Amino acid sequence: MDLLQDLEWRGIIYQQSDEEGLKDLLNKESISLYCGTDPSADSLHIGHLVPFLTLRRFQQHGHRPIVLVGGATGLIGDPSGKSEERKLLTVETVQQNAEGIKNQLEAIFEFEGENGAIMVNNYDWTHAMDVITFLRDIGKHIGINYMLAKDTIANRLETGISFTEFSYTILQAMDFLHLYENHNCRMQIGGSDQWGNITSGLELIRKIHPDESKAFALTIPLITKADGTKFGKTAGGAVWLDPDRTTPYEFYQFWINTADADVVKYLKLFTFLSHEEIEQLEVSVQAEPHLRKAQKALAEEMTRLIHGEEALQQAIKISEALFSGDVRSLTASEIKQGFKDVPSFDVDSEFDGNLVDLLVSAKISPSKRQAREDISNGAISLNGEKLTDSNYVLQESDRIEGQYTIIRRGKKKYTLIKY
Structure with a gap:
């Protein structure tokens, strides 16, 4: 089974610009191809993963992935899937976000070897371009009617779209052109919501290199759960x-x-x-x-x-x-992870270790009387061990690495005691 057949079997392919042309190209040679993301936050989430993992699959078959972080496009904001204007981020925030995302993407790809991945930031070739050059060299190749036919633009016409976000698809098209000219990049991969932006890149390449252009687009379906709700x-x-x-x-x-x-x-x-x-x-x-x-x-x-x-x-x-229930085997850092979202209580320096008082102060039991009953009934566990002595006083040894004690009431109600 070849690469495209594997992608079909996995349910990864949603749209292709030229299925037969891409198949012929991949049978003849190894190519460079790219996928990008805008650093609108300082981290990716799992909803971003499939296009990049698909890019990695191409790398495993001998092709060179180009991973693009949109330091420039992130300053504009993609109108795809939005009903109103995004809040613009500062250059400093976007570049800081870009660095964090680059570190995460490095875990997915191989950067060494004959087809080692390349990491690029579109801010590098965009920020110094003046507006006259942009309008003359890029803008003149993209028709207004062509732009208005894009779903990402058409869906916003009634609610309003600024020239800033209107220009986003041109900037992304410029990315594809730049990578085509400077890295021999032949294909862009993205989510299905990026189809309009990606095909704008194909159009720009075709207009500027009409005799030689051989560029392709491939998108991946929106991932949903079996019940139809959003994944991730x-x-x-x-x-x-x-x-x-x-x-x-x-x-x-x-x-x-x-x-x-x-x-x-x-x-x-x-x-x-x-x-x-x-x-x-x-x-x-x-x-x-x-x-x-x-x-x-x-x-x-x-x-x-x-x-x-x-x-x-x-x-x-x-x-x-x-x-x-063997929580005593955990380290303090593991407890911090595993009990991140459970209720917690900070004890003060005057805490004398009395368990009944702690149960009431931490709101584990509603009263001292109930606290004593909970202990004598075996409903209270300290670091995974049941206690039945209502006169128990916590010892230094009950503090895991001197930082935490874990109290459980019943089977599931945990409270993290912090020192």
């Missing part, structure tokens, strides 16, 4: 690649909680597992769903890819400790 959102918001925003443990948990109806699709889209491995996991979903082998494989592959082996093992350790 949780109760806490987006699932970020930045470990300070979404910890590796939370990242791992997101994937391992994937529904049976979605897990095989996600294995195809997001992982580099072989067809045979995915098909075996698909059988497991049907025959032994309680084992959740597919979800574990998905969570392990994705956490390893984005955060590395050490972070993966730490996420697994936290998960197992929380499942078993």
